[in-house]
Amino acid sequence: MSGLVGVLQDLAPAVEFGWTGRAFVFVLLVVVPFLSLFQPVEREMVLPPRMALYISAVIGMVVLVAATGVVLVAEGIAPSEIGLHSTGVAAFVVWTVVTTAGALLGDFLITRLASRLGVHESRLTYHLMPRTRREQSTFLSVSASAGFGEELTYHGFLLAGLAAWLGNGWLAAVVANVAFGLLHAYQGQAGAVRAFAMGYLFCLPVITGAGLWPAIVGHFLVNALLGMGLWKLMIPPQADAEGT
Numbered sequence: 625m626s627g628l629v630g631v632l633q634d635l636a637p638a639v640e641f642g643w644t645g646r647a648f649v650f651v652l653l654v655v656v657p658f659l660s661l662f663q664p665v666e667r668e669m670v671l672p673p674r675m676a677l678y679i680s681a682v683i684g685m686v687v688l689v690a691a692t693g694v695v696l697v698a699e700g701i702a703p704s705e706i707g708l709h710s711t712g713v714a715a716f717v718v719w720t721v722v723t724t725a726g727a728l729l730g731d732f733l734i735t736r737l738a739s740r741l742g743v744h745e746s747r748l749t750y751h752l753m754p755r756t757r758r759e760q761s762t763f764l765s766v767s768a769s770a771g772f773g774e775e776l777t778y779h780g781f782l783l784a785g786l787a788a789w790l791g792n793g794w795l796a797a798v799v800a801n802v803a804f805g806l807l808h809a810y811q812g813q814a815g816a817v818r819a820f821a822m823g824y825l826f827c828l829p830v831i832t833g834a835g836l837w838p839a840i841v842g843h844f845l846v847n848a849l850l851g852m853g854l855w856k857l858m859i860p861p862q863a864d865a866e867g868t
Contacts, residue, residue, distance in 0.1 A: 635833035636793025637707045637784040644698045648691070649785040652777065653799070657806035671751045678762045685773035692777045706780040707836040711829075716838050719829035723842030727822045728849065732858050734821060738814035745859065746812035753855045763851040771844030778804050779827050780836050797827035822846070 641649065696703065703709075735745070754760040778800055786796035805820030826839040850858070 633833075634793045634831060636787040636796060636827075636831040637705060637780070638788035638791075638793070639699075639701060639705055639784040640788045641701075641785050642699055644695055645701075645781075645785060648695045649782060652782045653786075653803045657803045657809075660807050660809050669747065671748065674751065674754065674759055675762060677752060678759070678766050681766045682769045685769035688777050689773045692781050696781070703776075703780075706776075706784040707830045708776065708780060709835045711834045711837065715829075715834045716841075719834045719838035720841050720845075723826055723829065723838060724845045724849075726825050727842065727846045728854070730821045730825065731818050731846070731850075734818050735814060735858050738817070743814050744812065745814060746810065749811045749815055750859070754851050760852060764848055767844050767847035767851060770847055771840050771842075774804070775826060775836050775840045775843055778807075779823065779830055779839055783827060783830060793827075793831040797824055797831060801827065 639645070696706070738745075754763040779797075782800045782803070783793070783796055786799050787793045790796050790799070801820045801823035804823040805816040808819035809816045811819070822843075826843055829838040830836055
């Protein structure tokens with residue numbers, strides 16, 4: 625038991641931000657999730673070409689990372705202070721495997737449970753999944769940018785700011801991932817729950833001191849594996865037919 629307690633101790637980065645950092649925390653925690661709730665009624669939504677969505681997603685992640693970097697520089701905070709530091713090889717491998725496998729299993733269970741409860745996936749969720757080799761190749765860029773950008777910003781910067789404010793990394797991860805889940809509301813109710821659960825899982829290596837790199841790589845692997853075809857095994861065939 626003492627070994628488990630040692631592994632799961634709260635070592636989350638905690639940073640007392642100045643006004644620039646606090647304003648950015650507010651944007652990430654409140655403004656962005658709030659704006660994400662304003663989307664067209666699904667049956668009236670016009671779905672753009674997949675490649676256009678992929679390119680816009682990568683651009684959006686570049687902007688997010690750039691904004692986070694600007695705030696860190698303005699605050700005089702090194703990336704290592706929000707969890708972007710190296711860790712031992714063993715810890716990196718173990719946490720990468722745990723987060724990747726756990727997120728894939730969690731996504732599968734939540735998706736199937738939602739289907740049984742009659743909660744349908746959004747049309748956009750299906751539409752985002754690549755169908756051709758070219759789309760799959762581009763989707764890897766989306767996976768890489770989302771893995772780095774979302775982890776750095778939400779499970780690095782935001783988590784560190786909330787941990788300093790709340791005094792507890794585990795509680796900070798709950799609050800950060802409520803925002804992270806709402807950010808993915810475009811994927812429907814099931815998608816928001818998946819994002820919350822997956823996001824909290826990716827916070828574990830950060831909170832326990834292993835840093836962001838296992839979360840970044842795990843996030844990339846989950847998205848990439850789903851894009852390469854695992855999504856077909858996760859989503860019930862009848863639901864996929866409705867989505868397309």
